[in-house]
Amino acid sequence: MSAALANQPPLRARADGISIRDVQMVYRRGVQTTTALAGCNLEIPAGSWVSLIGASGCGKSTLLRILSDIVQPTSGQALLGGLTPTEARAERRFALVSQHAVMLPWRKVLANVELGLEVARVPKAERRRRAEEAIEMVGLRGFERAYPSELSGGMRQRAAIARALTLKPAYLLMDEPFGALDELLRDRLNFELLRILEETKATLLLVTHSISEAIILSDKVVVMSPRPGRITQEIDIDFGHNRSPAIRDDPRFGRLESELRHALGHSMGDEHH
Amino acid sequence: MKQLAALVLPPVILLGTTIALWGWMSAQGMIPNYLLPSPGKLAGALVGDRSVLLRHGLATTEEALSGYVIGSVLGLLAAVVLSFSRRLRACFFPLALATQAIPIIAVTPLIVLVMGRGMPAILTLVSITAFFPMLINMTRGLRVADRGYHELLHSLSASRLQRLAIVELPGAFPYLFAALRVAATACFINAIVGEWIGSNIGLGYLVVISGQYFKMPTLWAAIVVTAALTLILVGIVAVMERVMTPWAATEHGS
Incomplete structure (x- = not known):
């Protein structure tokens, strides 16, 4: 940790949201250094939904991997509910x-x-009850005894979401969860996820490639751009919660779509020189 | 049922033809009877010598199976230990591979010399032949699990032992059974090799003694029994694999 950062007061002010402060990620390969993330700052209030969108290499997945304690940032601090990713992981937040x-x-x-739940050593009966509840929630009833290879891609993703829900996480970190699915299915799962989010009150941080998915699933869309990976724009989506598929027909939806496409075009501009 | 017939019938027909040809050639005097008895004489020996075959067969089975289990379990444990440390792996794994170049027949007299004739020497010999295939296969097998599985377990805050039990061991099942198959064929062969020089009982001993007294039908009957025992063990391992990896059947779309 750098000296400048050590002098800063600990960032525990916004205790229950996600806080990303001056996070930098630099990879060194021999003499070459790649800046995957350059000084990112982001505040996500508890219970809100935020999407990260941007061209590949903009560091959106890196940010998610830092928050989920898979990689450590070169400098800066990421906090979930006032806990470091390592602490939050240990407490299964x-x-x-x-x-x-x-x-x-x-x-x-x-x-x-x-x-x-098994890894968290939850007793077997309770484990079964909570898993069945989550399976019900994602609409996979009747497939409990199937092997994953017998499921379609969409069903497997539902099962993965069910697994995530069993631990009643305060923060749901999703890395292109519906990226491998076709448009129609993705749309349906988007609204199912919304229903689940409203039920569980979880804070969502979603990495996506899809502009419409970002709008449907977010209170705020964060646009990122590559080389070096950084946040270029934050666009508020003011549909409130309790959304229905009808928001697609809302004139604001189209405006937001073109605004985002424009913002992404800007951030991708330096891809072509 | 039809699939089973398609699988079983061709080799049965070939075997039947071979036995018929062999019987005919024996009857014509084309095969010297003192080297290879006729099928009828061999069958006669299987029936007539059944108490001798049973006694020696049981002794061999006991040695082969005990050594098989001991060697496989120790090999598995050793692989698990190596999986915890890259440094240990770097020291031991190349040497484990190198041992495969040593012909077990060459080591047998040494083992008998050190441990004396009898069960312990043969058990050691058979255990060694089961140990190394298991160690080598599982050292690889415990490392093949997808990185995504490890990241999942990491995000769930799993302990090292939980990772072993939940991801690495089940992921290594194909390697485990490959090792068990290899060792299943090797353990009877090596039990018999051990008995040649290191025992007063067992099918290997029976083969040597029958040879010395020119009791060719008994000798050949002992060989047939050995082959049958090996096939039974291989079959048991194959059934175990099917039962213990039910998901494999769904993956190949059967």
Whole structure:
């Protein structure tokens, strides 16, 4: 940690949201250094939904990997509810859902959904009850005894979300969770996720490539740009919660879409020289 | 059922033809009877010598199976220990591979010399033949699990042992059974090799003694019994693999 940062007061003010302060990520390969993230700052209030969107290489996944304690930032601080990612992970405050619904192929759906509770040493009966509840919530009833290889991509992703929900995480970190699915299915799962978010009151940080997904699932869309990865714009989405698919027909939706496309075009401009 | 017939019928037909040809050639005097008895004489020995075959067969089975289990379990434990430390792996794994270049037949007299004739020497010999395939296979197998599985367990705050039990061991099942298959065929062979020089009982001993007394039908009957025992063990391992990896069947779309 740098001296300048050590002098700063600990960032515990916004205790229950996600706080990203001056986060920098530099990779060194031999003499070459790549700045994956240059001084990122972001505040996400508890219970709100934020999307990160941008061209590949803009560092949006890196930011998510820092928050989920897979990698450590070169400098700066990331906090979830006032805890460092390592502390938050130890206390199981967040759940991570990645692009490729990671399912252990040798476990049936129920055992895969129970995995987080099993690792947390939750008693078997309680584990079963909470897993079945989560499976119900994502609409996978009847598939508890199937192996992951017997499920479609969309069903596997639902199972991955169910697994994330069993631990009742305060923070849901999702890395392109519906990226591998077709448009129609993605749309349906988007609104199902909204319903689940309203039910669980979790804070959502979502990495996505899709402009419409970002609008549907966010209170705020954060636009990032590559080389070096940084935040270029924050666009508020003022649809409030309790959204229905009808928001797609709202004239504001189209305006936001073009605004975002414009912002992304700007951030991708330096890709072509 | 039809699939089973398609699988079983061709080799059965070939075997039947071979036995018929062999019987005919024996009857014509084309094969000297003192080297290879006729199928009828061999069958006669299997029935007539059944108490001898049973006694020696049981002794061999006991040695082969005990050594098989001991060697496999120790090999698995060693692989788990190596999986915890890259440094240990770097020291031991190349040497474990190198041992595969040593012919076990060459080591057998040494083991008998050190441990004396009898069960302990043969158990040691068989255990060694099961140990190394398991160690080598599982050292690889415990490392093949997808990185995504490890990241998932990491995000769930799993302990090192939980990672082993939940991801690494189940992920290594194909390697585990590959090692068990290799060792299943090797353990009877090596038990018999051990018995040649290191025992007063067992099918290997019976083969040597029958040879010395020119009891060819008994010798051949002992060989047939050995082959049958090996096939039974291989079959048991195959069934175990099917039962213990039910997800594999769903993956290949059956």
